[in-house]
Amino acid sequence: MIKLLNGEQWEEADILKKMEDDSFYYGHLGQHALSSSSLKKLVDSPKAYYKSLFQDASGQALRDGRLIHLHALEPHRIAELHIVEGTKATKAYKDAVAEIGDHLVYTKSEVDNAFYIAKALHDCSEASELLQGCNYEMPGVKMVEGVAIRAKADAIKKNGKTIIDVKSTTDIGKFHWSAQNFSYDLQAALYMHIFGATEFIFLVVDKDTKDVGIYDCSDAFIARGWAKVESGIRSYKWFFRENDPKESLRNYVIHGLL
Numbered sequence: 010m011i012k013l014l015n016g017e018q019w020e021e022a023d024i025l026k027k028m029e030d031d032s033f034y035y036g037h038l039g040q041h042a043l044s045s046s047s048l049k050k051l052v053d054s055p056k057a058y059y060k061s062l063f064q065d066a067s068g069q070a071l072r073d074g075r076l077i078h079l080h081a082l083e084p085h086r087i088a089e090l091h092i093v094e095g096t097k098a099t100k101a102y103k104d105a106v107a108e109i110g111d112h113l114v115y116t117k118s119e120v121d122n123a124f125y126i127a128k129a130l131h132d133c134s135e136a137s138e139l140l141q142g143c144n145y146e147m148p149g150v151k152m153v154e155g156v157a158i159r160a161k162a163d164a165i166k167k168n169g170k171t172i173i174d175v176k177s178t179t180d181i182g183k184f185h186w187s188a189q190n191f192s193y194d195l196q197a198a199l200y201m202h203i204f205g206a207t208e209f210i211f212l213v214v215d216k217d218t219k220d221v222g223i224y225d226c227s228d229a230f231i232a233r234g235w236a237k238v239e240s241g242i243r244s245y246k247w248f249f250r251e252n253d254p255k256e257s258l259r260n261y262v263i264h265g266l267l
Contacts, residue, residue, distance in 0.1 A: 011151075013041040021150065028150065041157070045199050047241075048195060048199065052240050056258055077126050081127040090113055091113050092120055093115070102116065130175070136212055136223065140173065147165050148161050151203045153199075153202065160203045170207045172210070177214050181214075188224070188230075193211065195241070198232075211223070
């Protein structure tokens with residue numbers, strides 16, 4: 010049984026089926042279940058997590074990332090998008106956004122740019138082989154220390170043991186830094202736990218040079234990530250479950266020694 014943050018209770022099979030609907034996954038569960046992204050915020054600052062509940066998580070980097078994922082993993086879904094000639098400043102773009110929402114409206118240049126980035130993955134034999142024999146965009150949910158946490162894996166080998174996560178970067182030479190700075194270790198550890206996998210691989214493409222990188226995760230990397238998962242859950246429980254958020258957040262202080 011999955012008990013969401015708002016008290017709703019779901020049979021696991023039922024909620025997994027419902028999670029195939031992006032509006033439910035990103036909308037309803039975005040508010041009422043934790044995720045790797047929200048845990049990262051909770052580790053950094055409970056106020057950052059609270060603020061995210063009332064903000065639209067859109068941005069150019071996220072838009073580009075979604076398009077790259079579609080081209081790389083589910084190219085047939087590009088047909089679901091409304092593609093507009095010209096820039097976002099055009100009347101055609103603004104009218105389309107007003108009618109169907111910016112999550113489905115993209116400019117042709119955005120789509121074309123993402124295509125060539127994803128093409129670098131398909132053109133690389135090692136990367137292409139890695140993505141073969143996978144199930145894509147697989148939803149997962151689990152109660153972790155009494156808290157509902159959602160996930161959506163880019164690709165899982167059909168044996169269920171290997172998760173592949175596609176990342177794009179502006180400087181692949183600094184990916185080790187990015188993995189630390191953006192807590193990719195937390196994501197890897199959490200996803201392995203939720204999906205019962207034994208291996209997590211980052212498949213990385215440089216948006217500028219189109220270089221491709223394949224990064225395995227060490228035991229130490231996963232252990233650091235799991236420590237962050239536990240820290241994020243503790244933060245959520247303290248600030249949002251065990252205490253009144255208005256009071257606990259108001260009194261949140263960062264202490265340090267310089």
